[in-house]
Amino acid sequence: MTTFTLAHLSDPHLPPMPRPTLGELAGKRVIGYVNWTRNRHRVHRSEVIDALIADLKARRPDHVAVTGDLVNIALPAEIMRAAEWLRSVGSTDDVTLVPGNHDAYVAAAAAHVARAWGDYMRGDDADAAHFPFVRRRGPLTLIGLTTAVPTAPFRATGRLGRTQIAALDALLGSLADDGNFRVLLLHHPLQSAPHRRHARLTDSAALRTLLRRHGVDLVLHGHDHRHAVTYVDGPLTRIPVIGVPSASVAAGSHREPAAYNLFAITRGNAGWHVEMTTRGLRHDGITVLRKDVLL
Numbered sequence: 001m002t003t004f005t006l007a008h009l010s011d012p013h014l015p016p017m018p019r020p021t022l023g024e025l026a027g028k029r030v031i032g033y034v035n036w037t038r039n040r041h042r043v044h045r046s047e048v049i050d051a052l053i054a055d056l057k058a059r060r061p062d063h064v065a066v067t068g069d070l071v072n073i074a075l076p077a078e079i080m081r082a083a084e085w086l087r088s089v090g091s092t093d094d095v096t097l098v099p100g101n102h103d104a105y106v107a108a109a110a111a112h113v114a115r116a117w118g119d120y121m122r123g124d125d126a127d128a129a130h131f132p133f134v135r136r137r138g139p140l141t142l143i144g145l146t147t148a149v150p151t152a153p154f155r156a157t158g159r160l161g162r163t164q165i166a167a168l169d170a171l172l173g174s175l176a177d178d179g180n181f182r183v184l185l186l187h188h189p190l191q192s193a194p195h196r197r198h199a200r201l202t203d204s205a206a207l208r209t210l211l212r213r214h215g216v217d218l219v220l221h222g223h224d225h226r227h228a229v230t231y232v233d234g235p236l237t238r239i240p241v242i243g244v245p246s247a248s249v250a251a252g253s254h255r256e257p258a259a260y261n262l263f264a265i266t267r268g269n270a271g272w273h274v275e276m277t278t279r280g281l282r283h284d285g286i287t288v289l290r291k292d293v294l295l
Ligand SMILES: [Fe+2]
Pocket: 011, 013, 069, 100, 102, 223, 224, 225
């Protein structure tokens, strides 16, 4: 029986921060820039993301999913540099991306993101990024959503919006008898703790209703910068919802250190078998942090 390996990483918040022009430092970006120069540049480190990607490539996954927050305040120079980073991770065939709230930090970022990263967020039959999108890779059907919307300062909420939810309803309905392993990719988690209310997915209830009706086999997200294993109801069984820490957090920063997940997905006689291996930073090296059998 062949096994397909999907790697999942998120929230690299790629350093270093390019020097913004005065014109770029208007509105919400000022706060983000001050936050970066005071705190975040010590947390998100290029040597950490580089080590993590080297380790990931050595595992030779069949596909890589990246669930957003590639950048910090969505400066055009950050977005261009992140496109180079994406190319270093893999080709547009081998890497699938969905954007995060930091990638939509200001409304002006959307056009830059679409141009620079669009080929990583494009469905198999599409010629431009459009959500939801579908990509088929081996036994996988990957479904990409965007929850990235510009928000007011000190808020990091996400929203799917009515149009995307309606399109997803039809799409998931058409994939119900797909026979493939359906993986839903989005940046925000489906449930947030009370202290993360300012950072929640505001229309998560509508998404959970669709998942209860149509089901998928696995949901992957980032945003909380924490390892998380939760479940939501599907039509027949519970669906695992997996959050991954940020891919660039240095050890000893009082935050969860960098990690990524590898999903070994095998089609069995009695259904899918899925093992998750979390590899991440411990002391100075990347090692196995945990293993879970999900399905
Ligand atoms: Fe993030």
